[in-house]
Amino acid sequence: MYTVIKRMEISASHSLSLSYPSKCENLHGHNWIITVYCRSKELDECGMVVDFSKIKKIVKEQMDHRHLNEVFSFNPTAENIARWVCEQVPHCFKVEVRESEGNTVIYEKD
Numbered sequence: 001m002y003t004v005i006k007r008m009e010i011s012a013s014h015s016l017s018l019s020y021p022s023k024c025e026n027l028h029g030h031n032w033i034i035t036v037y038c039r040s041k042e043l044d045e046c047g048m049v050v051d052f053s054k055i056k057k058i059v060k061e062q063m064d065h066r067h068l069n070e071v072f073s074f075n076p077t078a079e080n081i082a083r084w085v086c087e088q089v090p091h092c093f094k095v096e097v098r099e100s101e102g103n104t105v106i107y108e109k110d
């Protein structure tokens with residue numbers, strides 16, 4: 001079994017739609033640290049599970065320097081972002097989304 005781990009930084013803005021008053025409803029930004037985990041028993045014809053550059057391209061093209069409320073149809077919480085990233089990247093089984101030093105979400109496929 002092979003595991004590939006790709007870590008990248010995304011700068012983007014968002015505002016959250018919440019059922020209670022919160023500063024997070026206001027427009028603000030983060031430098032998200034997103035760590036993507038991919039796993040496979042087999043390698044492709046290039047000897048890879050998935051190219052690090054491909055992972056970065058999939059995530060950064062959609063998210064970097066964007067307003068995430070305009071990119072996604074869902075509320076752009078760290079949880080929803082982590083699940084979305086996991087669904088986009090081939091062989092991905094786990095994604096960590098770190099919004100700040102103290103705030104991290106992990107999504108893992110069942």
Ligand SMILES: Nc1nc2c(c(=O)[nH]1)N=C([C@H](O)[C@H](O)COP(=O)(O)OP(=O)(O)OP(=O)(O)O)CN2
Nearest residue numbers: 016023024028076077078079099100101102103105
């Ligand atoms: N479970 C989640 N909780 C929160 C999310 C989230 O995505 N999932 N997101 C936010 C906001 O994005 C907000 O910007 C986070 O604000 P921040 O100031 O970083 O968080 P705290 O209020 O905890 O402040 P600290 O100073 O970092 O303790 C909010 N919650």
Ligand SMILES: [Zn+2]
Nearest residue numbers: 014024028030
């Ligand atoms: Zn936020």
